[in-house]
Amino acid sequence: xxxxxxxxxxxxxxxxxRNMQADTSLNYQLNRLTKAELTEIRQYLGVKGxxxxxxQRQAEALAQAIMEKLPVQLQLFDELTYDDLxxxxxxxxxxxxxxxxxxxxxxxxxxxxxxxxxxxxNQGLVLxxxxxxxxxxxxxxxxxxLRKTILYNQKVLLVCRGLVAYYGVIPVDELRQMLETxxxxxxxxxxxxxxxxxxxxxxxxxxxxxxxxxxxxIYVDEVLSSHLAMQExxxxxxxxxxALLAAQQIYVDWTDAHRELFDYLIDEQAMDEEAAAEELMxxxxxxxxxxxxxxxxQRLEERQVKLQDFAETIEFLTLLDKAYQQTRLWGYRGFxxxxxxxxxSRPRLRVLPPLPSRSVKNGDSSLS
Numbered sequence: 001x002x003x004x005x006x007x008x009x010x011x012x013x014x015x016x017x018r019n020m021q022a023d024t025s026l027n028y029q030l031n032r033l034t035k036a037e038l039t040e041i042r043q044y045l046g047v048k049g050x051x052x053x054x055x056q057r058q059a060e061a062l063a064q065a066i067m068e069k070l071p072v073q074l075q076l077f078d079e080l081t082y083d084d085l086x087x088x089x090x091x092x093x094x095x096x097x098x099x100x101x102x103x104x105x106x107x108x109x110x111x112x113x114x115x116x117x118x119x120x121x122n123q124g125l126v127l128x129x130x131x132x133x134x135x136x137x138x139x140x141x142x143x144x145x146l147r148k149t150i151l152y153n154q155k156v157l158l159v160c161r162g163l164v165a166y167y168g169v170i171p172v173d174e175l176r177q178m179l180e181t182x183x184x185x186x187x188x189x190x191x192x193x194x195x196x197x198x199x200x201x202x203x204x205x206x207x208x209x210x211x212x213x214x215x216x217x218i219y220v221d222e223v224l225s226s227h228l229a230m231q232e233x234x235x236x237x238x239x240x241x242x243a244l245l246a247a248q249q250i251y252v253d254w255t256d257a258h259r260e261l262f263d264y265l266i267d268e269q270a271m272d273e274e275a276a277a278e279e280l281m282x283x284x285x286x287x288x289x290x291x292x293x294x295x296x297x298q299r300l301e302e303r304q305v306k307l308q309d310f311a312e313t314i315e316f317l318t319l320l321d322k323a324y325q326q327t328r329l330w331g332y333r334g335f336x337x338x339x340x341x342x343x344x345s346r347p348r349l350r351v352l353p354p355l356p357s358r359s360v361k362n363g364d365s366s367l368s
Contacts, residue, residue, distance in 0.1 A: 020118030026130035029116045030059035044111045066113035076194045079154040080202050093129035104201040157199050162243035169213040182240045257322040287324050
């Protein structure tokens, strides 16, 4: 795996970029965490009465809690997080290439105590599932009833994303009521926990107090304030179809720039529509993960996209840049680069610096 595929600074800031030994035990992985990270796990699992224990004793208590709460934790998963965990299980708990897993999911898996990242000698940056969890996870994830729950969670979260994209911000209680009108029953505290964990980590949702928000609204404080001020007027009903449409539009608004790149792949690269669509989704994924241009061109060569000469390379990069400007990016919290430029260019009122006071002595004025 190339380290440039992930944002190294973000990995480091999240504590995901530290050396580890070839020890896959749960106790070792917990003991190598900081006290703050152990506190995150303790608070997430709701383990009480251990905060004053030594780090080693805390790790032992948390290891037991992780094993006991594993069935409940997996009940919160959506299909995307389920696929990430399955990919880890298929590699027997040691995944060397996890470039398609967002940092937020990696942090969530650590907070759940299910998987940990680090730099392993001769292996590079890896994602590790403790060996004690491998067999229980395999058994639980193969259960038909759990699989149905995960698929249901996926649908619930998708509709939630659409509703939040539609309204901007919704109280959690109101959101649950909307789901019930769409025959999507949920229970507490499972629903709120799923929103604040899987929902926040795997989508454009965010939670502020008792509200669920669109991260694009959270990014613009004045818009969020406006939405919150309007809550007294209530939220008018919206159909399931409109909610799902709004959810779909979160990820890609198919602009002329995307269609132009799509046509290029068909006309100039001799792809059929299915192959061109798959390649376009790969390019959008690469843009969202900020893959450097040299690395991207190398990957295109591996994926049978041939750029014959300099002029063709420039043509392709020009089309790619146009698509980039109109693509909603994780790094911009769902805004496109064009929208960010427009927001940054808006005039803003600034407080003037205080003027120096002026004193008058004997008819002469002077600054003080």
